[in-house]
Amino acid sequence: MRHATKGIAASTLAQLVAALLCKEIAARNETETFFASQLAEDFVIVGQPTSHPTRPPSRVPTSPPISRPTAAPRPPDIKSFRLRLTWKKGYMWQEKSSERFWCMKCKSSSCSKGSGIEIDKCSKNDSRQQFYFDENRIRSKKSHQCVERSGRSIKLNNCSSSSRQKWDGLSSKRPFQLRPRGSNLQCASQHHEPREGEILYMTSCKKSRANKTDLWNVY
Numbered sequence: 001m002r003h004a005t006k007g008i009a010a011s012t013l014a015q016l017v018a019a020l021l022c023k024e025i026a027a028r029n030e031t032e033t034f035f036a037s038q039l040a041e042d043f044v045i046v047g048q049p050t051s052h053p054t055r056p057p058s059r060v061p062t063s064p065p066i067s068r069p070t071a072a073p074r075p076p077d078i079k080s081f082r083l084r085l086t087w088k089k090g091y092m093w094q095e096k097s098s099e100r101f102w103c104m105k106c107k108s109s110s111c112s113k114g115s116g117i118e119i120d121k122c123s124k125n126d127s128r129q130q131f132y133f134d135e136n137r138i139r140s141k142k143s144h145q146c147v148e149r150s151g152r153s154i155k156l157n158n159c160s161s162s163s164r165q166k167w168d169g170l171s172s173k174r175p176f177q178l179r180p181r182g183s184n185l186q187c188a189s190q191h192h193e194p195r196e197g198e199i200l201y202m203t204s205c206k207k208s209r210a211n212k213t214d215l216w217n218v219y
Helices: 002-047 205-210
Strands: 083-085 102-106 117-121 131-134 137-140 146-150 153-157 186-189 201-204 215-218
Touching: 117 153, 153 201, 186 205, 201 205
Parallel strands: none
Antiparallel strands: 083 102, 083 215, 102 117, 131 137, 137 146, 146 153, 186 201
């Protein structure tokens, strides 16, 4: 009887130990599973980028530009003048001995590129008669284009360093011939005794001198 009781006790003790071991193993497995899941979550958060930006970019600037672009520079305020065919006592133009006032004028209303040059009655109110000297060049104050020779023609063109825009003897103090630089054979004139609307072109200085139309002066 004692041996049977001892057998039962030993068997019960073994079952109890086995149960405790199973609980411990289960607890360890649960703990390992928990730490594994935590490590996996940390890897997702730290090791991988988020699927979307945290804040969408703005579609328009948050504030207007600090300042507006500066305006295009304006031409300097240059003192201009008219260029008048020089008249002297004793001249006889179109059978008239009285003093005449004929001035250079760009033909187009805007004095734009390609405009021809003509003579007209001098008028201080006509902006197309306003010119100024720029070194050895003559420029229209209205458009700032330069008077240029092209063969015998004289027209306005974009200012450049071309020798066709350079003139000899320009003076604001005394009469001068309007000649190409380095030449005394050709002069800018309308060739014969002046009349309104005649075109200016390059002609012989000798012929224009004979008609008393070879000299110009600032007026």
